[in-house]
Amino acid sequence: KAGVTQTPRYLIKTRGQQVTLSCSPISGHRSVSWYQQTPGQGLQFLFEYFSETQRNKGNFPGRFSGRQFSNSRSEMNVSTLELGDSALYLCASSLSPGGMETQYFGPGTRLLVL
């Protein structure tokens, strides 16, 4: 069974631009969560989607948004990029929502904002 895939793996953007990251969960998994990881803040929860509905949202500004498609694939968008948005963005999938289920993480997208 293929793992969680994320595209692109690396991205360089400039301040003010926007970016869209993509995540394909493990086949059969309907829950997708997004995390931002930085050296200073660690792994921080962005949002969780299940059956195309946002189930949970972390404490991030409205510039961060996401969506989930009927095939469970998910995208997250960051508009008006800031230098502080430079981070590793991780997507995780699980069979169902909630933390009891094992989270399977993708390799991440490393975003650098210049």
Next chain:
Amino acid sequence: SQKIEQNSEALNIQEGKTATLTCNYTNYSPAYLQWYRQDPGRGPVFLLLIRENEKEKRKERLKVTFDTTLKQSLFHITASQPADSATYLCALPGGRAAGNKLTFGGGTRVLVKP
């Protein structure tokens, strides 16, 4: 909301010895706790889940304990090997107010020297 504390200092250990990592949490006691391993530039990989009614869980050379009185979980790597060098993260649900989303500690880096 739940706060999770892991020793931010790296743990340097000699090959063959046992590494012991600590995860402390505040506020309410979670129904379960998970441990993940993360290698540089990669997403976390699930290792073990322990429920509140389980005192101890083992998987090969790994052992996790869960003390709801002390609000603490200990993670042991016995007979450590250089390949065990990585960052280890504990995670637990953030509470009902947080939608029970999985919240991660800052992680502890382990370096096993041959």
